[in-house]
Amino acid sequence: MKDVGSMIPNQYKITTSNVNVDYGNKRALHDINLQIEEKEVTALIGPSGCGKSTFIRCLNRMNDLIEGCKVEGKIMIDEVDINSPDTDIVELRARIGMVFQKPNPFPKSIYDNVAYGPRIHGLAKSNEDLDNIVTKSLKRAGLWNEVEDRLDASGLSLSGGQQQRLCIARAIAVNPDILLMDEPCSALDPIATAVIEELINELKERYTIVIVTHSMQQAARLSEKTAYFHLGKMIEYDITSNIFTNPKHEMTEAYISGRIG
Amino acid sequence: MTEHINSAFDTGLKEVNKQIAKLGALAETQLDDSLTALKEKNIQKFESIINRDKSLDKITADVSSSVFELLALWSPIAYDLRSLLVADRVGAILERIGDYSKNIARRSQVIVTEENFDRLPVNIIGLGQHVQDLLHKSLDAYMELNIDKAMNIWESDIDTDRLYLSIFKEILSYMSENPDDAKMLTHLIFISKNLERVGDYTTSIAKQTYFLIEGTVPQTKRPKAMTTF
Numbered sequence: 391m392k393d394v395g396s397m398i399p400n401q402y403k404i405t406t407s408n409v410n411v412d413y414g415n416k417r418a419l420h421d422i423n424l425q426i427e428e429k430e431v432t433a434l435i436g437p438s439g440c441g442k443s444t445f446i447r448c449l450n451r452m453n454d455l456i457e458g459c460k461v462e463g464k465i466m467i468d469e470v471d472i473n474s475p476d477t478d479i480v481e482l483r484a485r486i487g488m489v490f491q492k493p494n495p496f497p498k499s500i501y502d503n504v505a506y507g508p509r510i511h512g513l514a515k516s517n518e519d520l521d522n523i524v525t526k527s528l529k530r531a532g533l534w535n536e537v538e539d540r541l542d543a544s545g546l547s548l549s550g551g552q553q554q555r556l557c558i559a560r561a562i563a564v565n566p567d568i569l570l571m572d573e574p575c576s577a578l579d580p581i582a583t584a585v586i587e588e589l590i591n592e593l594k595e596r597y598t599i600v601i602v603t604h605s606m607q608q609a610a611r612l613s614e615k616t617a618y619f620h621l622g623k624m625i626e627y628d629i630t631s632n633i634f635t636n637p638k639h640e641m642t643e644a645y646i647s648g649r650i651g
Numbered sequence: 652m653t654e655h656i657n658s659a660f661d662t663g664l665k666e667v668n669k670q671i672a673k674l675g676a677l678a679e680t681q682l683d684d685s686l687t688a689l690k691e692k693n694i695q696k697f698e699s700i701i702n703r704d705k706s707l708d709k710i711t712a713d714v715s716s717s718v719f720e721l722l723a724l725w726s727p728i729a730y731d732l733r734s735l736l737v738a739d740r741v742g743a744i745l746e747r748i749g750d751y752s753k754n755i756a757r758r759s760q761v762i763v764t765e766e767n768f769d770r771l772p773v774n775i776i777g778l779g780q781h782v783q784d785l786l787h788k789s790l791d792a793y794m795e796l797n798i799d800k801a802m803n804i805w806e807s808d809i810d811t812d813r814l815y816l817s818i819f820k821e822i823l824s825y826m827s828e829n830p831d832d833a834k835m836l837t838h839l840i841f842i843s844k845n846l847e848r849v850g851d852y853t854t855s856i857a858k859q860t861y862f863l864i865e866g867t868v869p870q871t872k873r874p875k876a877m878t879t880f
Contacts, residue, residue: 636729643652643729
């Protein structure tokens with residue numbers, strides 16, 4: 391049995407210390423301490439309302455957009471305290487791509503969906519440069535072969551699985567370090583899910599990935615580490631194979647095996 | 652362990668455990684009957700042991716089939732997964748114990764019909780009773796999920812080895828003095844080896860019980876005595 395605590399860590403990409411989140415008077419997250427390693431997939435699991443999506447949204451400060459939401463504690467990405475007043479939030483979000491449950495391409499062409507981020511962040515010096523970014527991003531997202539002859543077609547004309555890969559291409563076009571994925575396959579059929587899962591396996595060679603999922607099998611298949619959340623607390627965090635073969639905490643065991651906890 | 656929210660998996664698992672309990676009881680009966688029949692030279696009993704082995708094979712196949720179906724339908728994890736894997740392995744072990752009992756019955760048939768057979772020259776029944784006790788206790792440990800009982804079995808295999816070795820030596824010595832009885836004595840060596848193997852299998856049930864409860868295999872090495880010389 392491997393022990394997560396005894397492993398010599400790679401340099402932690404993300405470190406959260408005593409993170410608390412309140413929505414008005416209601417505390418949604420309690421003292422979350424988590425270290426996420428670089429170029430690994432970390433899965434967040436737990437019942438609806440347990441705080442896993444709230445946590446993932448802390449990592450790119452999306453909670454800033456929610457009225458009455460207060461985030462306390464420290465979140466370090468590399469050496470940067472992301473909640474520091476000195477942190478440039480636009481630059482931060484360029485470093486952290488996000489993919490949501492429902493594919494949400496812009497009502498624009500496939501090309502423009504991917505080119506949007508590099509344009510607003512000024513990442514392309516020329517049209518040729520932008521073409522290269524779009525091509526590279528679509529290739530990395532495993533979509534290039536399916537769309538190379540119709541880049542002018544609307545992103546909305548693609549299938550659900552293709553739209554989700556387009557959103558991944560859009561996220562990686564701004565050259566992030568981290569990809570946050572909030573239930574990225576929950577609206578997809580098993581084949582489209584398998585394609586996205588295979589893609590995530592390839593993407594982790596370049597990016598640190600944090601994924602929220604309700605599928606135990608998906609967490610087991612994809613991630614190196616898994617964190618189980620319950621009622622705003624992180625109950626257990628361990629190597630994924632330990633979590634799914636022999637969890638230490640009874641609450642984790644009850645949740646992953648569908649028992650009355 | 653609390654019940655599942657969706658009770659269908661629990662129903663399936665209970666059915667598998669019921670089949671294992673039935674298989675365990677049959678394996679115990681087969682072993683007991685094979686020893687009793689040898690002791691009593693009961694020819695009819697030998698036949699019924701040999702015929703009854705098919706029902707152990709059938710139940711074992713049913714257990715495997717149920718486990719396969721539950722794995723495919725429910726994709727169980729953690730304790731649930733171990734429950735099914737262990738049930739399948741214990742089923743296979745009990746089926747093998749049934750095979751050894753049948754083999755004892757077959758060899759005993761030959762022994763008791765030998766013209767010069769009068770009584771067993773070694774205490775093979777004693778070894779059999781020791782192994783019967785281990786089988787009963789190992790099944791109790793598994794059914795009760797009792798890790799202490801399981802570890803006691805795990806550590807007691809050395810006693811089986813010693814008993815077997817002592818009988819083996821006795822038979823060899825007897826054989827050199829009574830070469831005319833070589834056929835019967837060779838069968839007795841095989842019977843005692845079968846019993847020693849049943850003893851080994853009881854430690855396998857104990858090991859599986861430990862794995863089921865703890866999710867790991869016992870860290871201590873199983874104590875063994877030398878069984879050949």
